[in-house]
Amino acid sequence: MNNQNEIDEKLAAAIEPKLPQDRSIGIGCIGAGFIMADCHLVAYCQHGLNPVAITSATVSNAAKVAERHAIHHVCDSVAEVACAPDVEVLDIAVPPDLQHDVIRSALQTDHNLKGILAQKPLGGNYAEALQIVEMCEQAGVVLAVNQNMRFDQSVMAGRYLIETGTLGEPVLATIDMRAIPHWMPWQQRQGWVTLRIMSIHHLDTFRYWLGNPDRIYASVRPDPRTSQQFEHSDGIALYILEYDSGARASAWDDVWAGPACEGGAADLGINWRIEGTTGMARGTIGWPDYPTRSPSTVDYTTTSDNGEWHQPRWDSVWFPDAFIGPMADLLTALESDSPPQCNGRDNLLTMALVDAAYLSAAEQRAVSPNEIVAVTKS
Numbered sequence: 001m002n003n004q005n006e007i008d009e010k011l012a013a014a015i016e017p018k019l020p021q022d023r024s025i026g027i028g029c030i031g032a033g034f035i036m037a038d039c040h041l042v043a044y045c046q047h048g049l050n051p052v053a054i055t056s057a058t059v060s061n062a063a064k065v066a067e068r069h070a071i072h073h074v075c076d077s078v079a080e081v082a083c084a085p086d087v088e089v090l091d092i093a094v095p096p097d098l099q100h101d102v103i104r105s106a107l108q109t110d111h112n113l114k115g116i117l118a119q120k121p122l123g124g125n126y127a128e129a130l131q132i133v134e135m136c137e138q139a140g141v142v143l144a145v146n147q148n149m150r151f152d153q154s155v156m157a158g159r160y161l162i163e164t165g166t167l168g169e170p171v172l173a174t175i176d177m178r179a180i181p182h183w184m185p186w187q188q189r190q191g192w193v194t195l196r197i198m199s200i201h202h203l204d205t206f207r208y209w210l211g212n213p214d215r216i217y218a219s220v221r222p223d224p225r226t227s228q229q230f231e232h233s234d235g236i237a238l239y240i241l242e243y244d245s246g247a248r249a250s251a252w253d254d255v256w257a258g259p260a261c262e263g264g265a266a267d268l269g270i271n272w273r274i275e276g277t278t279g280m281a282r283g284t285i286g287w288p289d290y291p292t293r294s295p296s297t298v299d300y301t302t303t304s305d306n307g308e309w310h311q312p313r314w315d316s317v318w319f320p321d322a323f324i325g326p327m328a329d330l331l332t333a334l335e336s337d338s339p340p341q342c343n344g345r346d347n348l349l350t351m352a353l354v355d356a357a358y359l360s361a362a363e364q365r366a367v368s369p370n371e372i373v374a375v376t377k378s
Ligand SMILES: NC(=O)C1=CN([C@@H]2O[C@H](COP(=O)(O)OP(=O)(O)OC[C@H]3O[C@@H](n4cnc5c(N)ncnc54)[C@H](OP(=O)(O)O)[C@@H]3O)[C@@H](O)[C@H]2O)C=CC1
Pocket: 030, 031, 032, 033, 034, 035, 036, 055, 056, 057, 058, 059, 061, 062, 078, 093, 094, 095, 096, 098, 102, 119, 120, 121, 146, 147, 148, 149, 184, 185, 186, 197
């Protein structure tokens, strides 16, 4: 087998979800909205995980989702799920401004919890996320965050190509998003559109690929479409990450994407690219086509490829398939007594970077995530 085929085979193995040995650990679900019903539970069912209890603000919604996914115990409250004897892991999918109180009320019960998978964003801002991390640490419960773009197959492939040195020294990474997410009604009360909801995935992906940036420059403007529903600043978000090592990363999170819902033709998609000193990778992210299954892709080329591309292709999609990643990451971490990849402490650095982006845009200057960390006392 030549070297390039060997890389392709190892790459295919690297993007496979790493599943726990014991899939019978009881999972208690909080929230019965889109992401729980259509993504988390669909992915868990594909891999034989074991959701055993569920609640939601409207219990009849929880009952419908329980019936659809064969969950035997519908509970009236977060506390009832948390202290159910067979629940060892909580899976939370509620709006971000409610997440702190949901976790606090779960931890106040006489529970058997070993782990919590919380939702991105981990709270309303870095300070609240820090409180959540500290609450879980004090309770001895392992916290992971559902920062699941990291588990999209093309994003994992990008990381593999960097960490194996296939691309050489990273020079420039970019994500170009021209897509129209479905905004959730609770975003209106927060006044956020893009940075803390969608860009957070891209900022976390840049951290996953290149490590922690030294500073961010962000520029935002309102999205003309969402402005008709509520006032906000962070509609279209553009940002540059600087690394003192020399690497640069940048994204255009364009959620307007032209008048595609207003009668114009649509040209939607997400493309990314990583340029290194000895190779280049380019990818697409398929979720804008959801619910149509549109697998994300990766192509790569190196200085030993005589101008040719490698174009491996796989079937799985971010929504819902990649949602197995964060839960499997938490369960395997509990088995091996090691921190999950998307652990709460690590996620604080993503939260700090998002807060730094808001501050940068508001004050029209470069902001270091350390500035956010420094002004927040634990
Ligand atoms: N990681 C990812 O890729 C994604 C993450 N998300 C995140 O997931 C979270 C939920 O998003 P989404 O599912 O789209 O939103 P939805 O609005 O569809 O669902 C929210 C759910 O939370 C329930 N809920 C609200 N308050 C409580 C409470 N106090 N106790 C229990 N349940 C409660 C709602 O109750 P009910 O409707 O029953 O009244 C609803 O079922 C957000 O934080 C979002 O950022 C969302 C999309 C993708």
